[in-house]
Amino acid sequence: MTGTWIAVLATAGGCYLFKLTGLTVPQRLLAGPRVRRFAELVPVALLAALSAVQSAATGHALALDPARLGGMAAAVAALLLRAPFLVVIVAAAGTAAALHALGVS
16 A cells, blocks of 8 residues: 555545544534634635635646636626525636636636
């Protein structure tokens, strides 16, 4: 077994244990307002950070691709119009694909 597979299996085991730990925490600890607020805000922050990195970087370099940024702009516009999440994704992907097809990049 290579080092890569050992790392993959160790990470999978760690994720499983982390999930299991979350399921075994007593409900009274999770009911606190600070924990609830944290659980509400962390996914939003992680998704925003992931979107920013994926739209403005390629590998380890900053790459401001106009087609990607156009897709992000379309997603922001759809969100401001209170579109459903699937519509936001389709608008962003469709805009980015159309701009790439038109040679904007």
